[in-house]
Amino acid sequence: MEDIALDIHVREHTKAAVEAVRDLLPADIKVVHEYGCTNGQGTAWLAKEFDTVVGFDINNKHIDKGNAAHPELDLRVCDVHHPEGNADLIMVAHVMEAYKINPPEVIDNLRRFCRFLLLAVHTAESNKYGPLAQWGAYLEPFTISRVELDPPVTPDCTKADTILLLRGHLA
């Protein structure tokens, strides 16, 4: 994907996920951590909306690129399996689809570090652990909202999205 197309793609996914649940988020959400931020384009949008925002990605090349383009942002190399500290809201857009990620395990862990966990997943996709749709029943007890974005709102991505707002342990 060309750089500019990737920038728009990443930014619009982040923005669409937040806007899908915006009305359900309390006004005192200040610290937001984004895992799988790629080059920080979505993080840049989040930084305009919330007080303290950090973007994390496992790929140091993405983070180096993001830091070069956005020196004002706090972008760090980090694996979503080992989250870095507490946040009011943790968001993870289109990372759970990664082949090696076991969603329930990652979600259980992330919930310990936040008041709210916001996930965006491509509805029809599967990974090594099975179809993303199967997590619905497992997530039910701590799901605040489940929004289906179909057709998708992002300009260049044709895949439908499921946006899940989950209750974290710090709530």
Ligand SMILES: C[S@@+](CC[C@H](N)C(=O)[O-])C[C@H]1O[C@@H](n2cnc3c(N)ncnc32)[C@H](O)[C@@H]1O
């Ligand atoms: C498909 S991109 C999603 C980018 C953006 N969040 C979006 O919604 O368009 C997936 C990103 O997750 C990152 N990633 C994959 N596995 C990860 C992990 N275990 N921990 C943190 N980031 C990871 C990849 O490096 C990549 O930048």
